[in-house]
Amino acid sequence: MTPVRGAEDGWEPVARTIGSPALPGGVADTLTDHGRLARGGGAARWEPLGMSVTPALDLRGIDKSYGSVKVLHDVAFCAHPGEVTALVGDNGAGKTTLVKCIGGIHPPDRGEYRFEGRPVRVGSPRDAARLGIEIVHQDLALCENLDIVQNLFLGRERRRGLALDEAAMEEMARSTLSGLAVRTMGSVRQRIATLSGGQRQTVAIARAVLWDSKVVVLDEPAAALGVAQTQQVLEIVRRLADRGLAVVLISHNMNDVFAVSDRIAALYLGRMVAQVRTADVTHRQIVELITSGVSGELGLRR
Amino acid sequence: MMKAGPSQEDIRRHNLGTLLRFVHLRGPASRATLAESLGLNRSTIMALTSDLTAAGLVREELPRGPGRRAGRPSLVVRPESTRVYVLAFEVGVDRLVVARVGLGGVVLDRREGVRARGSDPAELLGVLVAGARSLVRKAERDAVCVGAALGFPGMVRRSDDTIVFGPNLEAGDLRLGDALSRRLGLGIPVSVCNDANLGALAEHERGAGVNCDNLIYLHGDVGVGGGIIAHGRLLGGEEGFGGEIGHMIVNPGGRPCACGSKGCLEAEVGERALLHHAGRAEMPGQAGRDAVREVVASADAGDIVAREALHRVGTWLGLGVANLVNVFNPGMVVFGGTLRDIYLGAAAQIRSVLATGALAAPREKVKLRTTALGDDTTLVGAAEFAFAEVLADPVQVLARLRAPEDSPV
Amino acid sequence: MSTDIPEGREAAVMKLADSDFAGDRREHDMRSAALDYLNKIKAGELGALPAILGLISLVVLFTALKPDTFLSKANLANLSTQAMPITILAMGLVFVLLLGEIDLSAGVASGLCAAVLAKLITDAGQPWYVAVISGVAIGIVIGTAIGWLVSVLRIPSFVVTLAFFLGLQGITLRLIGEGGTVPVRDDVIVALSNTNMPIWLGWLLAALCTAGYTATQLLRWRRQRVRNLHSRPLQFVLAQCAVVATALLGCTHVLSQDRAVSPLVFLGGIPWGVPLVGVLLIVCTFVLGRTAYGRHIYAVGGNAEAARRAGINVTRIRISVFMIGSGLAAISGIVAASRLNSVATDAGGGNTLLYAVGAAVIGGTSLFGGRGKARDAVLGGLVIAIIENGLGLLGTKAYLSFLITGLVLLLAASMDALARRRRSAAGR
Incomplete structure (x- = not known):
């Protein structure tokens, strides 16, 4: 058996975000953030070919201030289709602001916003929705007095003439939910009021993916859930990515992050200190990145 | 010709x-x-x-539904899900499930029962037969049963489906399949297979690893079982005893294992190890899946003893996975049973050990997943196993089965 | 070496397990359906049950107290015309209440609209349809104003409509003159409450409604079954159809009898106002239950923020329900004017609004928003009318009458609140 190597010699430096020189646009389009960043970092290797798909979401050089308070500084962020990208950082590191920039709720002051490779302008939530970017906020915004089907289609009801096409909506709702392998929902005609927290989260997620979305951002989906429900939600998150969506997961819980993510993006005081593959890092490194912005070769240059 | x-x-x-x-x-x-x-x-x-x-x-x-397009559809x-079915049996450590599964993988009907610890094979057989008969009775008149298979948490010799070793069943070499087939009287043999092997098959064909031809399934119960799918096929070894990942030694001289060795993966990450580390081994009524879940829940709530226990178990599990990744270069490792809960509760530790312990090349692409079939992996696997014959030669098999129309049911 | 297994006894019961969306796919028999219904009631989903129980017990009570007069044909016909204005007013209030808002001015708005109608017919000599359209238009204008103040300026509806309650009374007073009344003598308007349909037309309409209702229910049930959707058991659908048919045909039968005091003339048939209520009920039910607009009303009432994020124009919904509320109030005022043949300065004042709110709440509409149906107004309207009518027959003193009606309203409101608590407790 191969002896287990220590963390030091087993570790190879990857990905530096800050300070990496931007490549000419034409080249950068065909590369991943990783390939690009690795070249900037010098010592690291290129990513394997499988990863060289165009990121669904590609933000570069994002600046955002609220008045005189600078919240995001030169942030780069990517989310790839088929992957869960975890966005981690301490309170006040700028996670929520970055999500608001992505969702068009507070557009960034400066920076480049690319969606599936082409530059776009996302100035309002409506713009984001039109591109296929859905955000599931922490407060799920469901109507408790309506049932699951009614909530899934709220504001986008299917009609047949003047009346609602209940049958088509119910069928679509059921196929979406079973596509997420949700087995625990007794009936799609239950009112939201009768559902548990985890089930509500599931409905909120299902609503986000019902419309052929490309990118789904989940803001702390497991906050305020019990263990069993958290696990269920995590598995649904994973399934979304396996179906080809680009999923961005914001979470404080390192276990959740490591359980489902493919990449981890760490924010520290408004800067993106590292965007790395989950398979390449350890718990300790991510915790160090979150708390001090640097961990060994990773993170901010001293 | x-x-x-x-x-x-x-x-x-x-x-x-x-x-x-x-x-x-x-x-x-x-x-x-x-x-x-x-x-x-x-x-x-x-x-x-x-x-x-x-x-x-x-x-x-x-085609059904409103989406009728122009032109001839x-x-x-x-x-024919309701007319062609198999019987799938699952014998768990403390539960029994029998299901009637239709072609296409639809669970048409199922019965669950509790398996009393310390029951003898005859009793077990009786319960299984009763469950199966009530399912067959409910089937449609013209429905035909095309196969049956049973998942068992023990070692099964492939050549004659004999259970050579099984926990909680002191019966020496046991030919459960033959006995079951005889008692059912449907004229079909009942195959017997290791439960985790069936789980691997199920995850490969219907679960998390549908598009993955090199997959390792790890199933946690009282013990730890495993199944390895290589090039789309189950790896059985010479006699079919292969894939006993639970008895891979990860900690030489570690905790004693039921198999007689020390430091097996099963001994280090199984239910008993976790409960022991969490200081709950001595508590009465603390066993099984719920006890494991409780440890994970306590760890989540901040209990430092439970956290430490999960951390230790996670370390050994990560080490085991690292070894598997190095040896087999799987595309995916799937965690089922109690290991699902342990993985989701200790993922940070498992991945950290994997990141430092496995070779970079095979580690790069390996996906760690939890079972997509929930608690039914073994059952679904048994159904798939039972369908194998009819899928290999559909018309012949069906003709043979339909011939004696007067089968007494 | 193999152990042979002896033929053991066939033991142990294996239980049946759930599969995907078992709740939708399960085959219901009468027993399991009844159990489900019982569980729903326990969880606070009362539906029309309290209103129906109230209706039955009130009928029993007043029949016992006044056996010869309460169930007399004349009184039953009287009851139906008495319930009409309350019902229509309550139907408008259901829309407002669904958003969790209140319209305290609905009663006096109905009075003002009736006054305008009377003035136009009697003083200006306009035909009835001009008067009706103007009356309803004024109602809608009032509703728009209230809706705008509530949704754009964000003044609580309680305050806005309280101000309108006072202000509109002033306008009515100015229009009619202190202490005066304006008579309404237009044939069409008067006919609403005072003339009956031919017997054959009454039966025809009742039969058509029954057949239509049964057909819609059965067709929907069949469609749901065929497409494997969530459906109620057939027995329940049939039972519901039977209840509706009995009610419709029974009432038609009673109202078709000769109720004239004198044996020389024939007085029978359904008052013309009843089909008007019927049409309004069908339209409102359709709008609330089967259109996107109706769905949005429930959504805004349930969680306005969620509705806003789902892209629903909450402001527009808010304004529109006040428009509908006041528009229906205007119609209710016209029906009331028809019944009294005149409009007085206090039309729509007093306890009119209280009765209408009470009707909606007794029928099952929640004061907290998000729950309620158009039929609640009809059921609740009947309950209120029976109380008013029965107490009148008993010759109860006015103070007692007020007291009892107030108590009933309080009872309905507390049931609403309790059911709400049950529901939130049931939501695990």
Whole structure:
């Protein structure tokens, strides 16, 4: 058996975000953030070919201030289709602001916003929705007095003439939910009021993916859930990515992050200190990145 | 006819099996889709479908739903789920499940029972037979049972389906399959298989690893079982005892294992190890899945003892996975049973150990997943195993089974 | 070496397990359906049950107290015309209440609209349809104003409509003159409450409604079954159809009898106002239950923020329900004017609004928003009318009458609140 190597010699430096020189646009389009960043970092290797798909979401050089308070500084962020990208950082590191920039709720002051490779302008939530970017906020915004089907289609009801096409909506709702392998929902005609927290989260997620979305951002989906429900939600998150969506997961819980993510993006005081593959890092490194912005070769240059 | 090459008949049989397998695993498909996916021309598809329809294995229908497009709709071929079924048995450490699973993988009906610890084989057999009979009685009149398989948490010799070793069952060499087949009187053999091997099969064909041909399934219960899918096939070894990942030694001289060795993966990450580390081993009524879940819940709530226990178990599990990744270079490792809860509760530690412990090249692409079939992995695997024969030679098998119409049920 | 297994006894019961969306796919028999219904009631989903129980017990009570007069044909016909204005007013209030808002001015708005109608017919000599359209238009204008103040300026509806309650009374007073009344003598308007349909037309309409209702229910049930959707058991659907048919045909039968005091003339048939209520009920039910607009009203009432994020124009919904509320109030005022043949300065004042709110709440509409149906107004309207009518027959003193009606309203409101608590407790 191969002896287990220590963390030091087993570790190879990857990905530096800050300070990496931007490549000419034409080249950068065909590369991943990783390939690009690795070249900037010098010592690291290129990513394997499988990863060289165009990121669904590609933000570069994002600046955002609220008045005189600078919240995001030169942030780069990517989310790839088929992957869960975890966005981690301490309170006040700028996670929520970055999500608001992505969702068009507070557009960034400066920076480049690319969606599936082409530059776009996302100035309002409506713009984001039109591109296929859905955000599931922490407060799920469901109507408790309506049932699951009614909530899934709220504001986008299917009609047949003047009346609602209940049958088509119910069928679509059921196929979406079973596509997420949700087995625990007794009936799609239950009112939201009768559902548990985890089930509500599931409905909120299902609503986000019902419309052929490309990118789904989940803001702390497991906050305020019990263990069993958290696990269920995590598995649904994973399934979304396996179906080809680009999923961005914001979470404080390192276990959740490591359980489902493919990449981890760490924010520290408004800067993106590292965007790395989950398979390449350890718990300790991510915790160090979150708390001090640097961990060994990773993170901010001293 | 040339003797060397496959005969026309062989080719037809193969194609029939392939087509049936496609609709069985992927669900109803139009003739156009079938022609495209199987690489056969449409007239061949039509001939094959009509053979299968005549045998009562599939049926052709106009597509359902409101989305009718202009033009002649292509007929949809769907498996005859309610008329062609298998019986799937799962013998767990403390539960029993019998299900009637229709072609296409639909669980048509199921019965669950509690397996009392310390019950003898005769009692076990009685319960299984009773459950199966009540399922068969509820089946439609013209439905036909095309196979049966049983998942068992023990070591099973492949050549004669004999259970050589099984926890909680002191019976020496046991031929449960034969006895069950005789008592059911349906004229079909009952195959017996290791539960985790079936789990691997299920996850590969219907679960998290549908598109992954190199997959390792790890199942946690009282012990830890495993199944390895390599190149799309179950790795059984010389006699079918292979894949006992639970008895891979990860900590030489570590905790004693039920198998007599020390430091097996099972001894370090199984239910007993976790409960021992969490200081709950001595508590009465603390056993099984719920106890493991409680430890994970306590850890989540901040209990430092539970956290430490999960951390230790996670370390050993990560080490075990690292070894597997180095040896087999799997595309995916799937955690089921109690290991699902442990993985989701200790993922940071498991991945950290994997990141530092495994070689970079095979580690890069490996996906860690939890089971997509929940608690039914073994059951689904048993059903798939039972379908294997009819999928290999659909028309012949069905003709043989339909022949004695007077089977006493 | 193999151990042979002896033929053991067939033991142990294995239980049946759930599969995907078992709740939708389960085959219901009468027993399991009844159990489900019982569980729903326990969880606070009362539906029309309290109103129906109230209706039955009130009928029993008043029949016992006044056996010869309460169930007399004349009184039953009287009851139906008495319930009409309350019902229509309550139907408008259901829309407002669904958003969790209140319209305290609905009663006096109905009075003002009736006054305008009377003035136009009697003083200006306009035909009835001009008067009706103007009356309803004024109602809608009032509703728009209230809706704008509530949704754009964000003044609580309680305050806005309280101000309108006072202000509109002033306008009515100015229009009619202190202490005066304006008579309404237009044939069409008067006919609403005072003339009956031919017997054959009454039966025809009742039969058509029954057949239509049964057909819609059965067709929907069949469609749901065929497409494997969530459906109620057939027995329940049939039972519901039977209840509706009995009610419709029974009432038609009673109202078709000769109720004239004198044996020389024939007085029978359904008052013309009843089909008007019927049409309004069908339209409102359709709008609330089957259109996107109706769905949005429930959504805004349930969680306005969620509705806003789902892209629903909450402001527009808010304004529109006040428009509907006041528009229906205007119609209710016209029906009331028809019944009294005149409009007085206090039309729509007093306890009119209280009765209408009470009707909606007794029928099952929640004061907290998000729950309620158009039929609640009809059921609740009947309950209120029976109380008013029965107490009148008993010759109860006015103070007692007020007291009892107030108590009933309080009872309905507390049931609403309790059911709400049950529901939130049931939501695990």
